[in-house]
Amino acid sequence: MNYLPNILFAILLIAGFGYFARNVRKLIRNIKLGQDVDVSDNKNIRWKNMARIALGQSKMVKRPVSGFLHVVVYVGFVIINIELLEIIIDGLTGTWRIFSYFQGFYGFLIGTFEILAALVFISVVVFWIRRNIIKIKRFWSSEMKGWPKNDANIILYFEMVLMSLFLIMNATDLHFQAMNSGNVISQFIAPWFNGLPETTIHLIERAAWWMHIIGxxxxxxxxxxxxHLHILLAFPNTYFGKVKPKGQLNNLEAVTKEVKMMMDPNIDPFAAPAAGADAEMPAKFGASDVQDLSWVQLLNAYTCTECGRCTSECPANLTGKKLSPRKIMMDTRDRLEEVGKNIDANNGVFKDDGKQLLGDYISTEELWACTTCNACVEACPVSIDPLSIIIEMRRYLVMEQSAAPVELNNMMTNIENNGAPWPYNQMDRLNWKDE
Known part of the structure; x- marks a missing residue:
């Protein structure tokens, strides 16, 4: 018996999954560059969010056309790849469709796979038309030029080819066609190969089989x-997503403690700080680079689908402002990747490259254009929170660089002097009622 194909298959499998595991470790390393944050609360709500949003696609279907097509591709692609288990067993042992022993169930299973493969192919074609011929506006923003645009199309081509190979593999498998069970779609493709020698048809089947697993x-x-990392990361991202009310911003604990101390009449402001007090103060307020963000925010960046729903709902973007929440996430991911490559090139240590997320990737104009309305957070189908990154970078500008816009500085001065955002003396607050 010739074991060479089985050996080659095993080598291919080990190399493929080994390289994937290597990149997963790198991905986890990069995400862990973020600040630690406690997300161990509300576990029941988090599990429900993951089941409803990631598994159930509940936010995708809010836009019915694209939502329905995405559900078809999502369900079809996941279920069809169950067959990967049979391919792996056949490839390692040299068997033929080992699960066909259960002929009745197997026919139902493969028939379902074929129907889903056809639906996935049609849905992907529609996606390609929407993106490249109809040219839906959110797919043609400035941040979507170059690699992002090509990346989206490459994935669509991948899915078309994989579904085609699956159906061709079944259509040219003469033994499978002879079973006449499960070939609900491939039976209509099989006649395309009529007239070819049986050995040629077998070669086509083997080529499609190998190309399918390699693909x-x-x-x-x-x-x-x-x-398309969101295929894998949508599940942890929706689990670790924000569970507090969307309008509730987090407070910096160090600032909260300082304010409480200032308001406590029992604390001597001239006394020396207690031992360890300095250690509680953060090295930096807010964020200017990816290492200053939390690991959940970095997970958000890697999970971004670049679908543009956030940007299409953003009122600042709709009124012509420079802000695009999608670009915020893409820039964060690009900078994080750059930092990761820097660490790889310097033996596991980050070497200052003179760049940072703020300024080199995201401008202050973008940050201050945000109205903090949470429309982007509400629109995201996988619970990404661009607003939290914007807020952290604003905090850095205000608290570290005193670089708030003039209007905001005036407001804060009025609050400090008058106890209100308006430039009126406290004694004159109620004058409006006499007018």
């Missing part, structure tokens, strides 16, 4: 370099 492994490893 799956290539697709798996391409995910790390693609926006």
């Amino acid at each position: 799956i492994l290539v697709f798996l490893n391409y995910l790390y370099f693609s926006k």
